[in-house]
Amino acid sequence: MSSSNSITVQILDKDYSIMCPQEERSNLVSAARYLDGKMREIRSSGKVIGADRIAVMAALNITHDLLHKQEVAEVQTSGSTREQVRDLLERVDVVLAADPNERQS
Template identity: 55%
Template structure:
């Protein structure tokens, strides 16, 4: 099992610290960039307000995209659950910092 390190990712101009195995750091950073892009698209659309609501809409859109893929590997569900856990943890930590 590899050692975890803290990775800083920026989403909608806010920094989140996420624990990640070293070999998954690049994938995590790529995922954060993709999420940031999707959230910026939703915010620019102007119909959804508030970072939390934008994040939920982005998560729904991304999940829908993934579920529409016919070539999705069987391990995708576990991967999506891990991503969901990490996003929830980061949002929870963010609320603690600003709360």
């Protein structure tokens, strides 16, 4: 990759130069800002000291949030699928219960 594919982001007052395709730059900048915000929240709480520990705690918090959102999405998808199956079964029941002469029309 050429240097034109490098972007510098700042996380917790430190610059990081990262190789990144042009089309992914805005996503990388957004991710860096999000991480920076989470790390600053943790640092300002005063409960965690040291950039490495703050980074690990931020990573754990972000990962926890991501996994929780995935679980919620899976439950919602599963519920939606069950509803669709129930609806289809009800339709089949209605058709099967109908007079056979009506089905031929």
